[in-house]
Amino acid sequence: MPTWRLVTECGTIPVREGRRVICGKEEVALFNLGADAYLAVENRCPHRQGPLADGIVAGTSVYCPLHSWRINLETGCAISGGEGCVKRYPVKIADGKIYLAFDD
Amino acid sequence: MDATRLVVVGNGMAGMSCLDRILQYQPGFAVTVLSEEPHCNYNRILLSSVLAGEKTLEEIYINTPEWYDQNRIDLRLGVKAVDVDAAGRTVTAATGETIPYDKLLLATGSVPFIPPIEGINLDGVFVFRNLADVQALLERCRQRGHAVVIGGGLLGLEAARGLLNQGMKVTVVHLTDRLMDVQLDVAGGAFLQRTIERLGIDVRLNHKTTKLLGDRRVDGVMFEGGSILPCDLVVIACGIRPSVELARRAGLQINRGIVVNDHLETSDPNIFAVGECVEHRGKVYGLVAPLYDQGKVLAATITGHKGPGYEGSTLAAKLKIIGVDVFSAGEVQVTGPECEVAAYQDEGTGVYQKLVFRRNRLVGTILVGDVGRANRLLELIRRQEPVGEQRYRLLFDTAEAKLGAAEDVMSRADEEMICGCVGVTKGRIIEAIRGQGLKSLAGVKTCTKASTGCGTCTQLVEGILRAVVGDQVEEKKNHLCACVPFPKAQLRTMIQTQRLKSVQDILDIYGNGAGCGFCKPALSFLVDEVWLGEHHEDRSARFINDRVHANIQNDGTFSVVPRMPGGVTSAEQLRKIADAADKYQVRMVKVTGSQRLDLLGVKKEDLPKIWADLGMRSGHAYTKAVRMVKSCVGTDFCRYGTQNSITTGIKLEELLEGLYTPAKVKMGVVGCPRNCAEATVKDIGLVGFEGGWQVVIGGAAGKRVRAADILATVPTTEEALEAALLFFQYYRERGEYPERTYDFVERVGLETIRRETVLASPEKKQALLDRLAKAKTKTVNPWDTESKQPVHPMQFTDFVLPKDAEALRNQPAAPAGG
């Protein structure tokens, strides 16, 4: 069963930006897409491990800062650049707080 | 037997498309075309796009002089027909010449309707009908000022938009209570008005213009009631009237237009008419689709292939203003008890969709804010079949977004109309692409004529092309990016005239709302440059380097390059750099190719701290901005030195430090032509010699190696610096992101650059320098401001979640959503 972990309050991540969330060995890229919509994926580009949290957000996808692969945040898979997918992390918003689900 | 003599009066869209077909059926005619306008046939519809700066005049010609030659058409440009002798079968031209005919085709189109207002002949009053009108308008727009458009119909709104793009302040005054009253209902008009006003166009309804004021030149508009609106320019767009003068002289039957039957025959057996000048079953048309339909029938009639007649057309109109989606077709006002209406209206998103049914058949529609369904609904209106019980699905069946429309096109039926103007179906386009091996939009246009009308189907045609030939599509790229489909130069004007200050506003209003990794940084540069630093900074549109003012490395760490103006440093700076290198355990300290030092492998969270410890200014080594000025040792030390290259280099770097540019700008200053700091392969270089400086531009020693061109040779250091600054600002304003100076110089040409910078008038030079100075006052050293206070508190930090035990406590009792 996954564990929901509190990350932060809504509003600490600016709209259309991402931040890195570190939990033990796992590194997650958490994005604020605006209008209280958040999505999270593993912070490692399928190409050469680029930090996706530092990418440019466009709609519901992010452009990796290293070589501009475009990753669909809803599926976790690359839309352009090359082929590959990253793990997705479920996000929940409750009482103005953001939670991420991690497998135990 | 001699060839049949066919004389065509009017070289417009209807006449020439009909003639094209006539020649396809039967090439044997001896054709003479009389054209009052002194140009080859052009696409009148696209005059709106020319006025809006989206197209050039050259791009809208339909037929070339060669086309007329090849078809042996005797084209008389600038020759007006003034009389017809129907009994003697001759046409008299304004030149006095009489031209005999066997068959006469009248395609005289319309003229603008000029309401009875006083002052119509004042200077500065324009109509919007032909190429000459647009040329005159564009010319006048250079003086800027306030334009009033009289008439808020299709034409008036497109004119207003064009004028706005040309930098005018624009007011539309309209007689009735809603815009586009012919095509819209009250709600549709209100939705449209909001979008139009959002563009920055002032709209005044229920205003009856009574008088244009001014002595020689118009300076105001007076309305019923006596109120006055001052202005510098007036465009009259109050509708059109068929040109029937010639037909009247020929003794033809005339009502509102030249009366024709279903075969486009007039009351004289040898005279035919087509286009906006005709009246068919009591209707006069003012859009090309019906005129092309008429042309098809007439071509058959004239060549003796009389087939099924013309039965009239369903009226459909689309507003051609990018970002303002309006479509209207068929009957849009509810008439009689048999009419039923289904409507969806969403104030928040500006979407209004209305369907009008009669006896369960779709008879009309109004779409505002989203016209993705336009072609399908039009097809239903034409077919007149019952639409079934679940007719509400017509509004909701597909979730296609504005963008999706193009991709979605393949799911449509082959018979579906893609280009409503010319009448080309999807099947016909696919057939042409496959049959002729077409790979470009231009190819499809030439072959099928699709997308040669109003151009709104271009996306669909491109979608089909992409679906059929995949990656082989040959594209013509002059747009910044598919997300904001505008030529780059025009985007700049739009940002300016529409006072757009943030990237997201541009994307929302003119783009697809999302943008991409390329256009977001490009637009960030544009808003910054246009507003000289007074834009609304949107960090999310910036590349990570510009958010954290350091260069991202292949492992996600960053590199830090402090500024060393002129490549000069000091023992104190070196000590600080060494200490910082130790303290933050940087992986390497490297001497760069740009006469400065690079600390490589710094963690993001350490950036503000290392900046504070260094106490040096950002070298902007991570972005498209002023990088550095390399210098040689010059007269300070060198025995060959003729100029003080160090002081001059430092000065140049400090004058420009902190400014952003279309692409990086590297500079060099050397004290003599031995050129030790390689100034002649820099974007801007100053090369000293005995008694002066050579200022060189557009050099490169990167991906490309290019020797710089000489911009100017000047005696003093002040003049050399001024020349460098003039070019720098000119490039900032005219360079197309991400174009380096070496491409810029080749694209624009050295002569133009000289004329616009060092050889420009003193006022022009001063204006460039003033804008540069203004932008410079807005620059900051981001390492200083953000080490004290980041733009965003969490800019440099990560979220590190606590160990397991605490995590459990953090679990929400009952998380909402999913």
Ligand SMILES: Cc1cc2nc3c(=O)[nH]c(=O)nc-3n(C[C@H](O)[C@H](O)[C@H](O)COP(=O)(O)OP(=O)(O)OC[C@H]3O[C@@H](n4cnc5c(N)ncnc54)[C@H](O)[C@@H]3O)c2cc1C
């Ligand atoms: C700015 C603008 C935007 C438009 N946008 C759209 C649109 O989006 N969609 C749409 O469907 N339609 C649009 N239209 C309307 C469309 O352009 C016209 O319906 C179409 O051009 C009419 O074609 P025509 O051949 O009948 O007349 P025209 O194209 O006007 O051609 C008639 C020609 O005959 C010439 N002529 C007239 N009398 C004489 C004479 N005695 N001797 C010699 N020559 C003569 C005229 O100078 C003119 O060149 C637009 C029109 C304008 C002005």
Ligand code: HEM
């Ligand atoms: C004879 C007089 C010259 C003197 C005193 C001189 C001096 C210097 C000095 C002090 C440097 C800096 C060295 C360093 O950064 O390590 C330098 C670099 C250089 N010089 Fe000269 N130089 C002379 C002639 C030339 C000539 C004739 C050329 C070329 C034709 C030349 C090309 C260069 C180049 C390419 C560099 C490297 C620049 C760089 O690393 O950025 N030099 N020179």
Ligand code: SF4
């Ligand atoms: S460019 Fe000339 S002045 Fe400068 S160091 Fe080289 S030789 Fe000396």
Ligand code: FES
């Ligand atoms: S690592 Fe993401 S694109 Fe190369």
